[in-house]
Amino acid sequence: MALIDPTARVADGARLADDVEVGPFCLVGPDVTLEAGVRLISHVNIQGVTTLGARTQVYPFASLGTPPQSVHYKGEKTTLSVGTDCQIREHVTMNTGTAGGRGATVVGNHCMLMTASHVGHDCLVGDHVIFANNATLGGHVDVGDHVFLGGLCAVHQFVRIGAQVMVGGLSGIREDVIPFGYAIGQNANLVGLNVIGMKRRGFSRSDLHAARAAYRDLFFGAGTFAERLTDLRGRVDQSPFISALVSFVDAGGNRALCHPSRGVVQPED
Numbered sequence: 001m002a003l004i005d006p007t008a009r010v011a012d013g014a015r016l017a018d019d020v021e022v023g024p025f026c027l028v029g030p031d032v033t034l035e036a037g038v039r040l041i042s043h044v045n046i047q048g049v050t051t052l053g054a055r056t057q058v059y060p061f062a063s064l065g066t067p068p069q070s071v072h073y074k075g076e077k078t079t080l081s082v083g084t085d086c087q088i089r090e091h092v093t094m095n096t097g098t099a100g101g102r103g104a105t106v107v108g109n110h111c112m113l114m115t116a117s118h119v120g121h122d123c124l125v126g127d128h129v130i131f132a133n134n135a136t137l138g139g140h141v142d143v144g145d146h147v148f149l150g151g152l153c154a155v156h157q158f159v160r161i162g163a164q165v166m167v168g169g170l171s172g173i174r175e176d177v178i179p180f181g182y183a184i185g186q187n188a189n190l191v192g193l194n195v196i197g198m199k200r201r202g203f204s205r206s207d208l209h210a211a212r213a214a215y216r217d218l219f220f221g222a223g224t225f226a227e228r229l230t231d232l233r234g235r236v237d238q239s240p241f242i243s244a245l246v247s248f249v250d251a252g253g254n255r256a257l258c259h260p261s262r263g264v265v266q267p268e269d
Contacts, residue, residue: 032065048096049077053084053109062092068121070098070139083109083127094119101140120157132169144179146201158254163244164201166194175258179244180211189261190219211241218245219260
């Protein structure tokens with residue numbers, strides 16, 4: 001039987017696994033599902049059609065599953081889904097989706113959201129993503145696996161952030177960031193590749209050389225960007241980086257692609 005503190009309020013209809021812990025002064029709405037091992041520390045607000053995956057922990061004053069912050073929202077029953085083994089720290093907020101978007105906000109497995117970070121409506125966040133303090137996603141943002149978002153960064157609505165990207169603190173991301181990219185700045189630009197992250201994910205030395213060469217060829221090579229991209233399409237079998245890069249660019253989105261600053265010196269191998 002779930003362990004529910006007597007000061008907590010769990011609405012009729014909420015579905016709690018037998019080993020869930022609901023701490024002091026928590027509020028759990030009628031359409032909430034808390035899977036095995038979920039732990040709400042204290043003063044947590046979970047509302048809407050919200051599911052928290054197994055072993056996810058939520059710290060005081062987080063508020064999850066509240067209505068989307070959208071002028072187009074008219075009270076439709078949309079959802080929030082958070083994966084397994086996530087750490088959701090103090091004052092984190094996540095909204096459900098909108099009928100005009102995905103109808104759902106989704107956060108993957110093994111994610112860590114530090115204090116006061118925010119996931120807007122209709123976002124899709126991958127696995128093993130880290131939000132540093134106050135990192136913020138606008139609505140409809142896609143974030144790939146193993147992304148790190150620096151403290152106080154803000155991501156504009158409809159932006160796509162590829163897998164294994166690193167975003168520096170205090171950055172404003174208004175354009176799509178290629179997989180494995182490193183972006184930073186008030187109006188962020190690419191400043192290279194997330195080489196440390198690539199090494200941690202098992203990229204070999206030859207993979208890194210191929211990735212750096214492809215990055216230089218795409219952003220600093222001769223000819224137009226379209227011509228350089230066409231050249232890379234013929235090299236997708238050379239490395240997983242090139243394959244991921246070409247797939248991401250070809251998929252397109254609502255935003256332009258983030259580029260290095262004009263006049264920046266191309267990176268050395």
